[in-house]
Amino acid sequence: MTDFNEIIETLVSLDEDRLIELVNAALEAGTSAADILDKGLIAGMDVVGEKMENEDMFIPEVLMAARIMAGAVEILKPLLGDDAGAAAGVVVIGTVKGDLHDIGKNLVAMMMESAGLTVHNLGVDIAPEAFVSAIEEKNADILCLSALLTTTMPMMKQTVDAVVENGLRDRVKIMVGGAPVTRAFADEIGADGFAPDAGSAARGAKALAQ
Ligand code: B1M
DSSP: OOOHHHHHHHHHTTOHHHHHHHHHHHHHTTOOHHHIIIIIIIHHHHHHHHHHHTTSSOHHHHHHHHHHHHHHHHHHHHHHOOOOOSOOOEEEEEEBTTOOOOHHHHHHHHHHHHTTOEEEEOOSSBOHHHHHHHHHHHTOSEEEEEOOSGGGHHHHHHHHHHHHHTTOGGGOEEEEESTTOOHHHHHHTTOSEEOSSHHHHHHHHHHHHO
16 A cells, blocks of 8 residues: 655655655556645645745755656656546646746646646746737637735736736636635636636636536
């Protein structure tokens, strides 16, 4: 049976080689990629976050943990999609201006691709005007905004407002998410959808694209 605590501790101790070994061993033992991601890697990043808050870990170490996690996610990536189908819609996704967090947003993008959506991932620190241009250029059905900081959540509202001001609101659905974001906040800023994690974001986006 997979010891998720060992995966968590290995990620927190930044032991890249051992983490890759553990992820491969867990897969060989029949543990699902989704469980390894949720109960091992994401849980490990939560511990990293707590340590960051308590000043037991600092930015360079947190960045390293993020890089190591991304390497482990690469192994899981081909195994995570179980819902692929015909092209289900076009998504433009990015992390809002002022916010550099991209691990969760990239997981959301990956799950959406696996679910058959065409995904244009703009990256991090994306200004409202850049989202607006991308909606037009890519003929997007859904705009997906991610924010991890309470201080950048207002930028989601500014982005929604920019979509409205540019006359695009009727042709694009908007979904928001990220650790501090709630359904109530999504409703408050006039978004169409909210999802707490990557799996439900992919399902929600497919539903919104119908
Ligand atoms: Co930052 N950081 N960080 N950080 N960081 C947090 C978010 C924090 C909670 C840590 C803490 O203090 N406990 C805190 C925010 C506090 C707050 O605002 N409430 C924080 C802070 C304060 C900061 C800085 C200000 C620190 C500083 O400089 N003093 C700074 C800000 C920089 C900036 O953005 N301008 C900063 C910097 C960084 C790093 C660059 C070092 C690094 C980011 C590296 C990277 O992303 N490439 C980093 C990291 C790694 C974290 C933590 C530790 C981990 C985030 C993460 O990747 N989680 C984080 C603590 C934590 O979250 N536990 C923290 C794993 C990821 C899979 O989860 O991103 O939540 P998450 O995504 C989930 C869901 O939220 C959801 O699905 C994902 C998968 O299930 N989801 C969506 C995400 N987007 C979605 C969109 C959707 C739907 C669902 O629809 C569109």
